[in-house]
Amino acid sequence: MAEHIVRQGSVSVTELAESFGISVMTVHRDLDELERQGMVRKVRGGATAQASNVWESNIAYRLKAHTAEKDAIARVVAGMIEPGSSVMLDDSTTALAVARQLQELAPLTVVTNFLEAIRLLAGHPDIRLIALGGEYHATHDSFLGLGCVDAVEAVSTDVVVVSTSAISEKYAFHQEQEIVLVKRAMLGSGTRRILAVDGSKLARVALHRVAPLDDFHVVVVDANAPADLLQRLRDHHAHVEVAEL
Known part of the structure; x- marks a missing residue:
């Protein structure tokens, strides 16, 4: 069922x-x-x-949604990452698509709380993998809570890649506060902050603000996003990269 x-x-x-x-x-x-x-x-x-504005969809649903768009976004994000650098990934399926691309950029250090990404990268000979622990949440297939926040705050990476459930012209949003707390900690631990979102997230809001869009160095979105929404995003953020499918 x-x-x-x-x-x-x-x-x-x-x-x-x-x-x-x-x-x-x-x-x-x-x-x-x-x-x-x-x-x-x-x-x-x-x-x-x-998903709704107060509830995020199950990981199984998200893994099947907008896969072509996420893959296109991931290719653009991967082009911003240098071999030998350190990268932190959140528990989004967009970040998982980035993780697949990172295998071609090794050697790298990858830090993540997403179990699916950990499974993907575990055993790669040229990737130093740091798994962020905490309380496991099956709905997201990731580790959250205070333990995860503490683990995030104990490291510092060259790049952090996060996605969110919704973005307006000024803010990135998410429905669940435990995920918001981890994402905020990640943004504080990365030198270069990349927001990667498919076009279905544009012009939407959710219950909790993650961060102002100005906190991100670049926003990457796919070319399937409506042109008017892309333009509104560009009007409010200086660095928007559009991923062609």
Whole structure:
């Protein structure tokens, strides 16, 4: 059921009952358990794996969303990173796309709290990998909390790459305060700060402000973003790089 919801994005209780040949009561019970595990979110009449301004989507959904755009962004970001430097990556799927590109830039030191990125880079002979610990959150497949913040603040990297769920003309936002705290700590630990977001995040807000856009040295966004939103972003930030697909 979780895979079906992730694949569809949002579904109704009636559709789930018909698709799986079970009662509406059973659907509600199963959705309660999936929500408890952080895999989906119950909404009126159904469930969703998509993000809202107060709730981030599950990692399984994010891994499948806007993959071409994230890969294009990652190539541009990788072009800003020098071999031999140190790079901090957050737990975004855009940063994961960057991690794939970093394998071609070794030797590097990579610091991250994202378990999927750790799995990807572990064992690479020319990448020194520093895993940021803390409390594991299955919804994000990453480590968060005070332990993670302390670990971030104990290091300093040449570059930090973060993504956020929403950006307005002036701020980057995220729905969950534990993630916001880690991202803020990361921004304080990087000499060059890169914000990497696909076009679906533009002209949106979420519950918590992560940082003003002026705190980032460069904002990288894909060319599929609406032209008017790209122009508004350029009007408010001097360094916007557009990744061609």
